[in-house]
Amino acid sequence: MASQLHPAAHDSKNKRWNQTILLSIQIIGIVYGQLSTAPLYVFGTMRAQDLESEEVVYELFSFIFWTLTTISLIKYAIIVLKADDKGEGGIFALYSLLCRNAKVGLLPCDRTTDEVVLFEETTTPSSKINTDSKARRAIEKHKSCHYLILFLALFGSCMTIGAAVLTPALSVLSASYGVQRSLSDLAQLYVPVPSACVILIGLFVLQPCGTHKIGFMFAPIIAVWLLFVGVVGACNIFIWDVKIIYKISPLYLFKFVRNIDVKRWRLLGSAILCAAGSEAMFAGLGHFSKKSIKITFICLIYPLLVICYAGQAAYISKNLNTRDFNHLSQSVPRPSKHVFIVLSLLSSAVGSQATITASFSIINQCLALNCFPRVKVIHTSKTIHGQIYISDVNWLLMIFSLAVTVGFRDMVKIGNATSLAIICGMLVTTSLMSLIIALYWEKNLMISACFLLCFGLVEVAYFSACMLQFHKGAWYLVVLLVVSMTVMLSWHYGTVKKYEFDLQNKVSTEWLIDVSPGLGISRVAGIGFIYTDIVAGIPAFFSHFITNLPAFHQVLIMVSFKSMPVPHVPESERYLIGRIGPKYYKIYRCIVRYGYCDNNIRDTSDFEEKIIGAIGEFISIEQMSDIESMVSAEEKMMIVGNSSDGNALVPLMNDETCNEVSITNEAQISPAVIEENDHALLASSSSCNKRKKVRFMLPPASSSPKMGESVRKELLELIDARESGSAYFLGQSHLVVRDGSNYLKRFLIMVFRFFEKNGREPPVALKIPHAALVEVGMICTI
Structure with missing residues (x-):
């Protein structure tokens, strides 16, 4: 009788057993x-x-x-x-x-x-x-x-x-x-x-x-x-x-x-x-x-x-x-x-x-x-994440x-x-x-x-x-242990030291707000993605950059990736979005959280679209929600999903290629050698147009009557910035051991630098067009 009443339940049960x-x-x-x-x-x-x-x-x-x-x-x-x-x-x-x-x-x-x-x-x-x-x-x-x-x-x-x-x-x-x-x-x-x-x-x-x-x-x-x-x-x-x-x-x-x-x-x-x-x-x-x-x-x-x-x-x-x-x-x-x-x-x-x-x-x-040093992980199954x-x-x-x-x-x-x-x-x-x-x-x-x-x-x-x-014969295992443990410990040690350096040398968000008028900073069209490991404040490499080259983009997005001690983070809970400074600065922070068994989300071709969609959702519900202060009183953050329901930004597939082509250059920039007349680099990288797979538009006013005029205006400015092009800023910290350091520290850093130089590129840099990538080099003395 139960099978007649619930055939779907039995089919589901049989399917589970067949899979088992x-x-x-x-x-x-x-x-x-x-x-x-x-x-x-x-x-x-x-x-x-x-x-x-x-x-x-x-x-x-x-x-x-x-x-x-x-x-x-x-x-x-x-x-x-x-x-x-x-x-x-x-x-x-x-x-x-x-x-x-x-x-x-x-x-x-x-x-x-x-x-x-x-x-x-x-x-x-x-x-x-x-x-x-x-x-x-x-x-x-x-x-x-x-x-x-x-x-x-x-x-x-x-x-x-x-x-x-x-x-x-x-x-x-x-x-x-x-x-x-x-x-x-x-x-x-x-x-x-x-x-x-x-x-x-x-x-x-x-x-x-x-x-x-x-x-x-x-x-x-x-x-x-x-x-x-x-x-x-x-x-x-x-x-x-x-x-x-x-x-x-x-x-x-x-x-x-x-x-x-x-x-x-x-x-x-x-x-x-x-x-x-x-x-x-x-x-x-x-x-x-x-x-x-x-x-x-x-x-x-x-x-x-x-x-x-x-x-x-x-x-x-x-x-x-x-x-x-x-x-x-x-x-x-x-x-x-x-x-x-x-x-x-x-x-x-x-x-x-x-x-x-x-x-x-x-x-x-x-x-x-x-x-462990960066290596390429290939997921061989679309249904079972661990394969x-x-x-x-x-x-x-x-x-x-x-x-x-x-x-x-x-x-x-x-x-x-x-x-x-x-x-x-x-x-x-x-x-x-x-x-x-x-x-x-x-x-x-x-x-x-x-x-x-x-x-x-x-x-x-x-x-x-x-x-x-x-x-x-058992001694050979000790050889393997020494080799593999040295690799793991040196990579962990070098990663921790680089993070501590970034943490100690970051500048407050107030610095960007207070110093900008005095520097005469100009805003250029487009979106600037600043990739950093820290989740509060302004990374040191970007502060050096704008100090020597007083210009940044119309919209800035500070992107941080944080590994969580969980296997998987659901897509709807992956993005933590907040705002830096007053609204008219249009500076946002996006913390992307992932588990240790998640596919490398930074390798996906639509990663940029997902971030922009999440920011659009944040803007649309910011005024209607009591956002909890997660980082500081000035940076209020909230978890948002993707804007797939059309409440904020509506994605449109677009396979057309822009007729305007800008000549751009990839640069390795060190704060010590930047000259003021190098501001053309920033402008050129921001105007780099490439084939866009996804474009965005606002939903009709009739379908979103609760959306205020100020929200629609800010979303339109985000769309316009996206259409103007994107530039990507990465900090490259080069570890240098301080004179007088002990041999163990020198050895660990030497091994770390070897694998950093000969290993895979940082995942975030793999999908970025070279013409739009700006790497800012810094010396990290430990």
């Missing part, structure tokens, strides 16, 4: 590739001489089972996935939740920026926050806690990047050596390392296809691989040891610990590899839905992996005297050897996709939070992964480094999750402490086992 099933299929190849191919190297990275008896094999199998259960199933699939940041996962998703709910952010900001971020009450569950929490007050009070949490977030991000370098090399090389063992008669004709390099190159070359296409290409391979190793595992259980299922008993864990020694303890460094890829479940949350991730893991991945490891352990326990008994290829029945060869090579390449996808997501979040591809990072990962493969040529050493990367990433997630439980979920501190102790002690035990293998 579709995503679940893609997930098999993207998120669970690493977990699914771990059997290739879990036992294979253990030294054969350390597997000295059946009891040791049983104890290790018990460890593998309980590691999959406690870490992969309980910790990640059940608990951590609930800590998503509006559908986004990963280390920085946890960090952004803490920034909003515990005020631990160290991103470039000042008091007014904090007010701007906190202006939107709907983005944070502030009504649920217990402001009297002792834990929250303690963390907010001590600055050292803020630095520690930021360091943990960056450290965890570096571990994700390190895993993206090491895991492809490990999985592909282990499969290549497995093929060599399977082709014992033709072993001399098969060279594992060159073959692994070819497969790795092919994997990274496929990345530009995007997550959606790769998911459909890779999912069948991993699905067939899982079914194959599951069937092989079941066969091995019945052939070699049916009672292996009983070995999952926790008693074998206690036996292992009771008879512990260094030789046995370091075996755990390989056992933790069975959970490799668990972090990808959370990091890949932005690519897929939470429900699809859980369903796929619980119903398919987990049971098949348990059967696979049980079958391999059963084979190993009865074949301890066989050559290479601890490698998966040896446990495959001979009739299936050729199938194993094909599937292992294909799945090993596919299995690395999870870490590569996770690294793209993490770096994209670091970019938005000013913790991205980063070309520069992809090729760097390929180069480092090939270097590991050729340099080590030993899957045991690469496995040691991979184990350390995995367990370090898990420890960071556990630490941040304990804070999320206490500060965001507002659970009892005992619950937070229990989570930290239960999972932290297990992971610390694995960490200690990995450190025993530090000299046998």
Whole structure:
């Protein structure tokens, strides 16, 4: 009866389930590739001489089972996935939740920026926050806690990047050596390392296809691989040891610990590899839905992996005297050897996709939070915001992964480094999750402490086992850590110092109002867009500019971009508009807010039209609203959407090209060398006409009777200024270290300047016509 009454509701429900099933299929190849191919190297990275008896094999199998259960199933699939940041996962998703709910952010900001971020009450569950929490007050009070949490977030991000370098090399090389063992008669004709390099190159070359296409290409391979190793595992259980299922008993864990020694303890460094890829479940949350991730893991991945490891352990326990008994290829029945060869090579390449996808997501979040040099992010899906591809990072990962493969040529050493990367990433997630439980979920501190102790002690035990293998390959992870952490810290440090310089050298809005008459400033036709990081006052570079060249445009718009610690900012709440000075000055401030997973709004071709439309809406409702003072008494700001309803400015598509062409010049201007006769530059840039995609007009008076005459006049002046052309002003602050500064500061600034010079141009400058761009250079001494 319900289906007859509500057919649309049932169609919607069926559509959601169809989408969940579709995503679940893609997930098999993207998120669970690493977990699914771990059997290739879990036992294979253990030294054969350390597997000295059946009891040791049983104890290790018990460890593998309980590691999959406690870490992969309980910790990640059940608990951590609930800590998503509006559908986004990963280390920085946890960090952004803490920034909003515990005020631990160290991103470039000042008091007014904090007010701007906190202006939107709907983005944070502030009504649920217990402001009297002792834990929250303690963390907010001590600055050292803020630095520690930021360091943990960056450290965890570096571990994700390190895993993206090491895991492809490990999985592909282990499969290549497995093929060599399977082709014992033709072993001399098969060279594992060159073959692994070819497969790795092919994997990274496929990345530009995007997550959606790769998911459909890779999912069948991993699905067939899982079914194959599951069937092989079941066969091995019945052939070699049916009672292996009983070995999952926790008693074998206690036996292992009771008879512990260094030789046995370091075996755990390989056992933790069975959970490799668990972090990808959370990091890949932005690519897929939470429900699809859980369903796929619980119903398919987990049971098949348990059967696979049980079958391999059963084979190993009865074949301890066989050559290479601890490698998966040896446990495959001979009739299936050729199938194993094909599937292992294909799945090993596919299995690395999870870490590569996770690294793209993490770096994209670091970019938005000013913790990584500028690189181009390509969104490969119009419907799922988290599906991205980063070309520069992809090729760097390929180069480092090939270097590991050729340099080590030993899957045991690469496995040691991979184990350390995995367990370090898990420890960071556990630490941040304990804070999320206490500060965001507002659970009892005992619950937070229990989570930290239960999972932290297990992971610390694995960490200690990995450190025993530090000299046998794990040291390479430290090299990767030093490189990536240096890049992140130097970029963050340089960004903060540039912002502090701009903040200290800004001038008040009163200066522009009071000094303008004395300078004899003239106003030229057009709109001037001044891009600045500060959200109050006049940027120093613009004050120097008009001091030496006393002219600016008929309409000035101060544009600032502010990253908020949220995944997405809705389009209707993105623009914060205010007015600087009296109305007749026609100077506006526009603060554009965006989340760390939003598409780069500065790359869009209609960005200028959106700002003008938002200002038009602000003008039309300014007199009718009681606008809250956000920055100062003189600057009243409000959130506005786009003028799509026709209340303020009506957009019109116009493909015509203006007949008037002005000759303009791009200039690099330094305040010290500007001469008074250079004012022609400003006039020429303001008169630059280009093909306009959108023009504006006022709505008919009959459709907007409440619009006052003064409002219509100001809107007409805005339209006229737009038609006259636009000029864009950017400040270029060049960091210079003060004499006598310590070596660390000099080194960080040197690295920052290298990446600033050789990295991507500032996103705002990419879509600006060169003829209309004015860059004002300044020296920033720190």
